[in-house]
Amino acid sequence: MRILLVNPEFPNSYWSGKYSLPFSRRKSLLPPLGLITIAAMLPRDWECRLVDLNQDSLPDADLKNADLVMLTGMLVQRPSLHEVLARCRRLGVKTVVGGPYATALPQELEGADHVVVGEAEEIMADLTRDLAAGTAGHLYREKGKPDVARSPLPRYDLLKVESYHQLSLQYSRGCPFSCEFCDIIVMYGQKPRTKTAGQVIRELEAIQSIGFRGDVFFVDDNFIGNKRAVKEMLPELAEWRNRTRAPLEFYTEASMNIADDTRLVNMMTHAGFTAVFIGIESPSPEALRETRKLQNLKRNMVEQVHSLKEKGLDVWAGFILGFDCDGPDSFDNMIRFVQDAAIPYAMVGMLSALPNTPLYKRLEKEGRLRPDTVGDQFGLSNVITKLPASQMVAGYSRVLETLYQPENFFQRCRENITRWKAAPGSRRPIFGKDLLSALRAMRGQGIASPYRKAYWKFLGWVLKNYPEKIGKALATAAAGHHYITYTRKVVVPDLKKKAASMAAVPQAASIAGAEPVVLSG
Numbered sequence: 001m002r003i004l005l006v007n008p009e010f011p012n013s014y015w016s017g018k019y020s021l022p023f024s025r026r027k028s029l030l031p032p033l034g035l036i037t038i039a040a041m042l043p044r045d046w047e048c049r050l051v052d053l054n055q056d057s058l059p060d061a062d063l064k065n066a067d068l069v070m071l072t073g074m075l076v077q078r079p080s081l082h083e084v085l086a087r088c089r090r091l092g093v094k095t096v097v098g099g100p101y102a103t104a105l106p107q108e109l110e111g112a113d114h115v116v117v118g119e120a121e122e123i124m125a126d127l128t129r130d131l132a133a134g135t136a137g138h139l140y141r142e143k144g145k146p147d148v149a150r151s152p153l154p155r156y157d158l159l160k161v162e163s164y165h166q167l168s169l170q171y172s173r174g175c176p177f178s179c180e181f182c183d184i185i186v187m188y189g190q191k192p193r194t195k196t197a198g199q200v201i202r203e204l205e206a207i208q209s210i211g212f213r214g215d216v217f218f219v220d221d222n223f224i225g226n227k228r229a230v231k232e233m234l235p236e237l238a239e240w241r242n243r244t245r246a247p248l249e250f251y252t253e254a255s256m257n258i259a260d261d262t263r264l265v266n267m268m269t270h271a272g273f274t275a276v277f278i279g280i281e282s283p284s285p286e287a288l289r290e291t292r293k294l295q296n297l298k299r300n301m302v303e304q305v306h307s308l309k310e311k312g313l314d315v316w317a318g319f320i321l322g323f324d325c326d327g328p329d330s331f332d333n334m335i336r337f338v339q340d341a342a343i344p345y346a347m348v349g350m351l352s353a354l355p356n357t358p359l360y361k362r363l364e365k366e367g368r369l370r371p372d373t374v375g376d377q378f379g380l381s382n383v384i385t386k387l388p389a390s391q392m393v394a395g396y397s398r399v400l401e402t403l404y405q406p407e408n409f410f411q412r413c414r415e416n417i418t419r420w421k422a423a424p425g426s427r428r429p430i431f432g433k434d435l436l437s438a439l440r441a442m443r444g445q446g447i448a449s450p451y452r453k454a455y456w457k458f459l460g461w462v463l464k465n466y467p468e469k470i471g472k473a474l475a476t477a478a479a480g481h482h483y484i485t486y487t488r489k490v491v492v493p494d495l496k497k498k499a500a501s502m503a504a505v506p507q508a509a510s511i512a513g514a515e516p517v518v519l520s521g
């Protein structure tokens, strides 16, 4: 059987890195890890080819050549996914759709021949058997949470490795916390399941075997969800990395309580972790209680972010505006927090109610969901906020415009450079490709950009005060080009347009049955 695996296109967003990718001559930030994991579950004699629409074209001939097209997708990939489905239907090619979108909203995928809901490991044997026999049904639903220690080695060999800026692997699924807006715990559960150290090492060896050198993203939604397991795995990873001198460094996502565990942080930095994404969400304790992000309470998050950097883990973070308790002062509070914590890359989004989450259910009951969009995180979301929509959008736009105003961005970079210390395990060699990327970034930012003055001022300051950190400074600034440019060219003009048409958007107070939220915790 000839299988065509298709990764639909992602829209441009803060996550895409689009404006910085030309510096490294890469087409996408990360590969479709889910699809290459699925490929590893298919019968050995099925022939697989991968098309990533974020970098490849997909002529009709390729679709017609396939016996079966398998698609994955997150909610944001919906338009591109449906476009491919429609083309397959027109050409008479059978389709299977799985992934987070299919899991959240299978009812929207009537146009697909087969839909996989949930994690695929324990479904694939039935599905492939039925496909081979020509008896496959429409819906295949997960039977229980699979043991990821039995998940196969992803087919990294299907990737065009030279096209991706970084590669990825997954160590765990699930998170023990209960944030109200989070769909991760809906999809993967609250009992984290982990792979073995041997699996992680085999995956890293596979990544190296296709010629990759550089940064590997552990895509776990909370890498430290099971601290005991992670502390057992890290020494083996560190030993392997030291022994083989693997030219790889790692980064991941983790909950704020990572800062409480110095031993864990040290184990991570010794194993080659250099950065972590943390869902901080809000500096407001009321907002954190409202959204049940209780693990972020009773701590000085600014100091803890500083202390992680001082131990060698750089921090970037996610923030949300639009909680019920967010008032007119929430915008300035957010700006102040991000500047004080010196987080160069702050992903500030509007509160979105993702399908099946407790937040979605609550707002649905309160009649506070706008039907026209789901998960437009960096625009106007589907949540009808307590604050009038026009004020919300104008405030949100001001936060992003201020944070990514070049002088403010480079001020955070300066503070970050001052505090940051290289991780003890950070010893990835500098490759020729890194030097070329740095030269292209210097040309793109230092000559062609409208903020070149702020850029050179920052680099000059680093050379004067911390010349040994110039590599880190160049890399931080280069990635920042995407945030500055995307904010200026796309987000702010778009939000301003939306703010102008806000008069027609209802607000919570005007909706019958909208009650003030009861704070939990």
Ligand code: SF4
Binding pocket: 175, 176, 177, 178, 179, 182, 183, 184, 185, 221, 222, 255, 279
């Ligand atoms: S800590 Fe992160 S992954 Fe865990 S429930 Fe909260 S938002 Fe979800």
